Amino acid sequence: MAGSPRRTAGRRLQLPLLCLLLQGATAILFAVFVRYNHETDAALWHWHNHSNADNEFYFRYPSFQDVHTMIFVGFGFLMVFLQRYGFSSVGFTFLSAAFALQWSTLVQGFFHSFHHGHIHVGVESMIDADFCTGAVLISFGAILGKTGPAQLLLMALLEVVLFGLNEFVLLRLLRVKDAGGSMTIHAFGAYFGLVLSRVLYRPQLEKSKHRQGSVYHSDLFAMIGTIFLWIFWPSFNSAPTTLGNGQHRSALNTYYSLTASTLSTFALSALVGRDGRLDMVHIQNAALAGGVVVGTSAEMMLTPFGALVAGFLAGTVSTLGYKFFTPTLESKLKVQDTCGVHNLHGMPGVLGALLGVLVAGLATHEAYGDGLESVFPLLAKGQRSATSQAMHQLFGLFVTLIFASVGGSLGGLLLRLPFLDSPPDSQCYEDQVYWEVPGEHEDLAQGPLRAEELETRA
Amino acid sequence: MAGSPRRTAGRRLQLPLLCLLLQGATAILFAVFVRYNHETDAALWHWHNHSNADNEFYFRYPSFQDVHTMIFVGFGFLMVFLQRYGFSSVGFTFLSAAFALQWSTLVQGFFHSFHHGHIHVGVESMIDADFCTGAVLISFGAILGKTGPAQLLLMALLEVVLFGLNEFVLLRLLRVKDAGGSMTIHAFGAYFGLVLSRVLYRPQLEKSKHRQGSVYHSDLFAMIGTIFLWIFWPSFNSAPTTLGNGQHRSALNTYYSLTASTLSTFALSALVGRDGRLDMVHIQNAALAGGVVVGTSAEMMLTPFGALVAGFLAGTVSTLGYKFFTPTLESKLKVQDTCGVHNLHGMPGVLGALLGVLVAGLATHEAYGDGLESVFPLLAKGQRSATSQAMHQLFGLFVTLIFASVGGSLGGLLLRLPFLDSPPDSQCYEDQVYWEVPGEHEDLAQGPLRAEELETRA
């Protein structure tokens, strides 16, 4: 690795010191600001004399756990496809997400549940924090393999704040609907990461080209991530919606949309593949686009047919993006997008926002009945027309793209600070830079990894 | 691969065209027929003025998610044990299941929830569709490695219809109980697949013999499938039963039965193994037979002791089946059963049906009290005696075996259509036929794992 021993030693302290500093800071802020809400506090809960069955926990915790599985198992293993970067993919996901959960509890708490000088927390703050962490991990996907863990923590530090701000503008000021986060999570996370990756552009990255692909078993590990994301996406899009028919409908629409994006991904992958062969990259990623594309509209009266069409389009666009657009993105626009987040989260997120514009614009009192109140409260109260709601939705997408681009640029400048530890061009996508990897020492030359080598020779 | 380049090219279009055709057809049928039910529709839900806590979503969605995990993670990874067929096992499971979910929403909807010209969907249709998909994946296990993806989609197209028809005859006409599907899912799926495999018999299959076993890590991946199936089977058998004590009892009985089949599988595997060694094939599969065998009776008053005995027998029969019966099945009956579905789903499914006959025949007003109404409504109303119910259960098994055999034969004829793409005898159990496998290009010319070698040397 680059640098004199002394410089290296100094840089090696960045990760532990940053972890300790950030943990110390959030702990102090927790001490000052964070309190149990009336559903988690022993005294407050009993003061209101509720039935235990009414506790929000029973309506949201199963969905929360599915979302939690997606964040840590889903995102963590989806990125394990790289042949020599599995420890970092799953490990840095783990680290960044652990910090982002704490930090976004504070940031989102300030924006959404700050009352009488305190942030009040319960299962909804847990879901919100996991959602925000999802956006951070999407951005991580764009720069995977090219950044050190201290850089990732700094990215999370900045991105969580901008995520909270953007979400506040959309949900509170513009009164836009975006339960599953086509805009606030997917488009925001993707374009933040892509712009950041542009700023960190490495012209000499092909020095690490040979490590950029997968091996047989790393692709199977990645499928663990894919499948857990796929099965639990209905819980993701329904976790924060209104109770009753709202959660139920969001889950159902997402379920249908995902089946369609899976069929279109297989179709398109075989169609554009060499000799009609399927490409694991497409299956691992584009099949999930059906979850992204209904992130805004799943709670609306999208209809099961609408969900199928949306999922089909998203899977198609995403697969074609991997095949044709990702290479151009690097060669022409100098954006090196390791996991192809533009195809899985960027384009489907924008499509999902536009679908939300359409479905909101078509909303009628007839179609929603008394349910209009919970999906589009301003329409129910007569304060907005459906067309006006649609325009607000469209403006919300615009705002999101601005926040993501400005945020990604700032993030890029931050991560380029010269004293920050970053892997050299020839050591990207390589676990050994940051991890003790079994079998790399001389005394282990006859050891475990030697054996695998023999295995392949035989 | 076999065939002239031109013929190959033509065949390569089968998968994408079939995906697009099927997706187009189901989308049109969804547009015409599928509507939200009164629990997922915004207007209908509020029109009835329910409490949100009463929405079926909160009673069934956690169970649904466990079932969904079993279908995609459980079945998907269970079949990854083959050394060179991991991409196909998990990928084709993903593809077939995505299509089967849509198609069975339509087929089962026509049979079970077709009112006023529309199919009404909610969480129960999601569970039903996942159950039907389970049967398709069981059949897939019998022909794994010997069929192409287009063939699998055609099999699903046919099997879903016959599954729906058989289920309709059993549950609606014969009024048979089979909540966890010992008959409708396991016996049906297994014998459909076995008969189909018989029709597709390949005398020259040993050309691919060397790829039919596992390697160390593929066996560990398969254990991911096993364990997820094992832990969530209580949710499978309880997902569609009546609320309250019915779901609770079904889950409890299944939990006990599985512990017993695990103990008997370990005992028998060591007993029949070379030098007393355990066989991963037994552990991965036979330990699950305890879930299959109580599929019919778990919701009945089986008693915890009854669950243990049933599980013990199922694990024993299944393990002995793998050891002694599977080889005979191939050599004498010309049935090549890749995953041994006869041992895991076939025999335990039949045993489970017979156990259902027994437990139904023993049902008394005393044992069930007012709960008789929900488990055996015809007994509660005095329209049937316990013996008569038992006879109907037995007849249900008979009907299922007929449907499965006829269906499997038809399926076999369909899949043998000469223009359908199918791997040659020497290329069975091989991912490269249908997938881009990392490391197969010229620079990696010495075979797929050559790449790993390069990797470790670098």
Next chain:
Amino acid sequence: MAGSPRRTAGRRLQLPLLCLLLQGATAILFAVFVRYNHETDAALWHWHNHSNADNEFYFRYPSFQDVHTMIFVGFGFLMVFLQRYGFSSVGFTFLSAAFALQWSTLVQGFFHSFHHGHIHVGVESMIDADFCTGAVLISFGAILGKTGPAQLLLMALLEVVLFGLNEFVLLRLLRVKDAGGSMTIHAFGAYFGLVLSRVLYRPQLEKSKHRQGSVYHSDLFAMIGTIFLWIFWPSFNSAPTTLGNGQHRSALNTYYSLTASTLSTFALSALVGRDGRLDMVHIQNAALAGGVVVGTSAEMMLTPFGALVAGFLAGTVSTLGYKFFTPTLESKLKVQDTCGVHNLHGMPGVLGALLGVLVAGLATHEAYGDGLESVFPLLAKGQRSATSQAMHQLFGLFVTLIFASVGGSLGGLLLRLPFLDSPPDSQCYEDQVYWEVPGEHEDLAQGPLRAEELETRA
């Protein structure tokens, strides 16, 4: 393997005979004693005329399923890190746990739900049995690779009884609070296993040293275990607490504690690592210490800040334990702790008990309001002061350590019975002793696993 063929053959029968014997015994005891409780029995449930929504199933089953996932997927895969012991790690976890679930249903049933000559079972007995099994698997971690499956079953037979007795003394006699089991599960399981490992000390163990490490993919499999334990630990600590705010608060506290232990583990691992590199052993294990350390106090009014501090300390202590204490434990105290359970469960469990002493001692009527009744019933009734409760908590830890040490000693003597099958010093951490491992036969000599064979021969 050691021993004459005849002796070997005799020993090979131990596992199957013991499985059959134990299964027979528990089945008889189930027949005599185990009955459905009033929530799972068809007649009893309807006799009470409840609303189905009140069935305990809906409040506890989702948490149970998360716990069940932790026991089988979490513990099972966490131990797969050893390069040649994956089949045994996940397989023997599966076997021991299946037996322990049955056996602890009986033992805990006698202690907790024995009325009118019968044990009454439902979802709470399922959770209790899984918890007890957790303790057995923790002890297994200390002796992993050095014991045969028959020995493990005997250990479970003894440990389940002592676990039940210790838990009865703490929860029923001393009226100590320990919902998530910092004492009853983690400290008990760890010290039972460590003392047992001391009795089984192998001075010649370094004959198997070369198999004691991980390989690249085995470390990734272990991360599956880590991540599933991490995400579901909030459900573990909240599964048995009082409904409503109790479950909600326990989950929330655990969630925060785990984020802090993750940050401190990454910080400390890099700080003490060679060249600042992270060690997978630390990440896989110490990051989980935050769940252990709040096992006693998560249901109390710990505050979110308190949870962060507790998690941070636990991650720190655990990581330093792996680095500095584990080697000493072996060289000075002759305790060979394969998985480092002293660092993950032992020290954090003791810390968690002490944290419980502190938080119980600070309990006031003001902080808990009417919720005091459910968390500290004796305080609410005025039968104990907070200080007295704290002293009882401390005494509970002392009792636990006594039970664990005496139990572990007895266990060690039991497992050293000379006729019991146990791997020789040169064959520890080796799957081939107990399993058919793919690639070990001559006919597969040119196959992929030839290399692994070479590896073991080397």
